[in-house]
Amino acid sequence: MSRAALDAALEIRGVWKYYGDFPALRDIAFNVMPGSTLALLGRNGAGKTTLLRIVAGLSKPSRGSVTIHGANVREESTRRRIGVLGHGISLYDELSAFENLRLFARLYGVANPARRIDEMLERTDLKRVRDGLVREFSRGMRQRLAVARVFLHDPEVLLLDEPFTALDDRAIAVLQALLDDMHRRGRTIVMSTHQLREALEAATHVAMIQRGQIVYAGERRQEMIDDTGWLYRTYGEN
């Protein structure tokens, strides 16, 4: 293993994923260094979610490997270091906000769980509904609780699949503040998104995926922010 790979927060090597005969991912390979914020870009169906699911250990690659801080993602100690926010809120409607967070605090072995849960409920402005059932929450409250769940165990690597999609303004502000905090503390963030401007402004690096292949992986450039269409015109299909 190369020095760069050993130092990488996330290393993706030669990942292929087949659904039947269809290759959803084709020879994906790149590293993400600790402290980076990677914007994973691509059109619908390009393979962003498939790749993020493999990185999160929710799906196995047909070929290739993914390591986080040098360890297999399916190892328990590795999963303890990552936080995953997918398309769903991943909360139980029949449980209260506190019970949902307590469940995940126990599963992640969070120290001082009650204090940490209260802290996250405070940061997501949900403390007043701490004991309310999630099924009684508004959509925005559910989204903020989902954000609290992901940040609860203070993950070193955050994997976010379209994190801003369908969030209300308040939830976006909460998520943005937590992401800024994570970035300041040197955490690694990988997020797929369609919101180009917001993602590019936050990103230190960009990977663009097209029909299951990486067509660009590298540092974010100023021209990407100045002209958000530049990336697609330069590396994407017309």
Next chain:
Amino acid sequence: MERTKGQVGDLPHYLRQVLTIAAKDLRAEIRTREALNASFAFMLVILVLFSFAFDPGNSDVNIQAIAGGLLWLAYSFAAALTLNRSFARELQNDCLDALLASPIPASALFFGKTLANFALLLAMEIVSLGVFAVLYNVRIQAQIWALLLVIVLGTWAMTVMGTMFSALTVNLRLRELMLPVMLYPFLVVPLSAAITLTSDLLNGIPLGGDNILWLKVLAGFDVIFSSLVVILIDTVLVG
């Protein structure tokens, strides 16, 4: 060495994870009563319908001879309803992804859900046993502890296999149909053992002698398939 996949590793920590999942499932089920109401009602309806079909009051019908079969048919049909909900519940809001991404072994997740299903089914079966005794005029008191042992072992067999197939069929559109179709062939052996033992006990024949072999079969099935699941469950859930 790091613990991976379904390895048990640190036992107290593992058991805490199992209990966390079981408590979560039980709390959610007790609040919604989705599976509980449906399964219990179905169990009672089957017992009542069978009582019409076999007329326990008719002295020409040897109800003791078929009572074990009737009881376990009701148990196993109703169990499918509860077991179907086990992993299907996790699809709502993509909760299964969050559980699989968390640092618990897949087998701890599985046994947590199995334990919750087992507790629910056992509670329903024990209440139904009383109803069964009244409807069919059978005496259960004389062999009650042996009967409970058989019910515990038989229910664990149904639960461990049913929860496994619930995980396997969770992403299928026809999972409500597929689970019983796949499950019942695997339950032939434990159900045969449980039916034989229950019939013996209801006829006043205690455990021991000839029927001890069936008890060993039932216990052996429980041990073998519970162990097999530890090996298979990570592949079933993550692929």
